[in-house]
């Protein structure tokens with residue numbers, strides 16, 4: 025890692041495959057913030073502070089003052105979608121933000137039109153759209169994406185880019201031989217191998233060009249050995265998978281707390297109703313399976329039933345998502361948590377979260393864009409485990425257990441920033457304050 029990278033003063037291109045609810049809420053939000061209409065609530069890079077040095081030093085800068093991030097008015101946006109609606113129209117369709125706000129940003133939003141997508145209905149069965157590329161094989165499609173990226177770069181005069189997958193959740197796919205090495209993967213692209221879905225073709229195009237790539241959906245995409253190896257080879261930071269928003273965010277806040285107090289959990293039933301296009305896609309059992317796998321992995325990883333046989337080994341964990349169009353993007357989730365305490369006495373926790381999916385996801389896209397670009401300038405490459413904070417299924421190195429606990433993820437993120445800027449890491453031991461006081 026290169027320490028103390030320079031503050032960039034030029035533009036950063038943010039490329040978004042999938043310009044639906046999340047992507048348009050993110051783009052419109054950045055324009056609204058730049059115009060002074062709104063504030064970047066939910067964004068750690070813009071609103072969060074970081075402690076430096078000892079508590080007595082009172083050094084608590086904002087994160088964007090501490091590390092050299094791109095300023096929000098230097099972001100330019102582009103992307104791909106299977107529908108040819110510009111970002112204003114797509115945001116109106118998504119129905120997340122009020123029409124009045126979108127109208128104030130109409131010129132900027134209308135100017136962004138999605139490029140034709142690499143898409144195959146076999147991987148997202150509930151969707152069909154006209155704005156789709158044709159190609160001889162999957163390698164040809166990857167090359168077309170790379171050309172799109174080059175022309176975006178020239179059109180906007182940008183030298184730095186990041187790509188964040190905000191496309192729909194693809195059907196469940198397991199790792200196979202074609203994902204094991206760069207050679208096998210590239211041959212697979214030329215052979216249009218069925219285990220290479222569109223999201224992997226975007227990931228390949230970005231990583232091949234050295235463009236940092238993050239995956240906001242649960243499909244494998246950049247999380248296969250071939251693309252991790254390619255990321256090392258091309259010095260590219262990558263991160264994934266599946267933005268940690270609503271119900272899973274709550275889970276990774278509450279479950280570590282219960283475990284910390286050695287409180288038993290024997291049941292966790294999570295159900296959701298959701299009415300946006302994402303909900304419609306997840307109504308297909310094969311897309312739901314990808315999401316379910318991502319959502320289910322969290323509790324087991326946090327509670328570690330194998331190590332805590334009397335507390336968590338009987339845990340029954342169920343996750344349901346039901347498509348209910350009336351709710352649109354305003355998801356409602358219910359959690360029933362059966363817990364037990366001293367001498368096994370049972371208790372229950374009920375959570376009813378009325379959230380707004382894309383409102384929670386948009387600041388994550390912003391932070392990932394800024395941090396991935398920072399990582400690239402700091403010469404980091406491969407899996408960015410310190411960005412686990414933002415994901416439901418954090419990508420981790422081979423043989424490493426991913427960290428799901430939100431607070432530990434934050435400590436890892438903050439220490440990475442301190443390390444990058446040459447500050448002391450914080451262990452939270454704190455004995456020195458008392459020992460010094462005792463000595464004096």
Ligand SMILES: NC(=O)c1ccc[n+]([C@@H]2O[C@H](COP(=O)([O-])OP(=O)(O)OC[C@H]3O[C@@H](n4cnc5c(N)ncnc54)[C@H](O)[C@@H]3O)[C@@H](O)[C@H]2O)c1
Pocket residue numbers: 041042043044045046047104105106107118141142143144148151153189190191192193194222223240241242266267268269270300301302305380381382384385
């Ligand atoms: N909103 C959240 O809280 C949240 C949390 C975690 C993950 N996610 C994931 O983020 C993704 C985006 O969510 P959303 O609510 O914006 O969904 P959305 O359906 O509104 O948008 C997805 C867009 O991707 C497009 N698309 C699909 N396949 C594509 C392809 N191959 N190339 C280009 N475009 C393609 C669709 O046409 C659609 O416009 C989904 O996969 C979702 O599961 C969202």
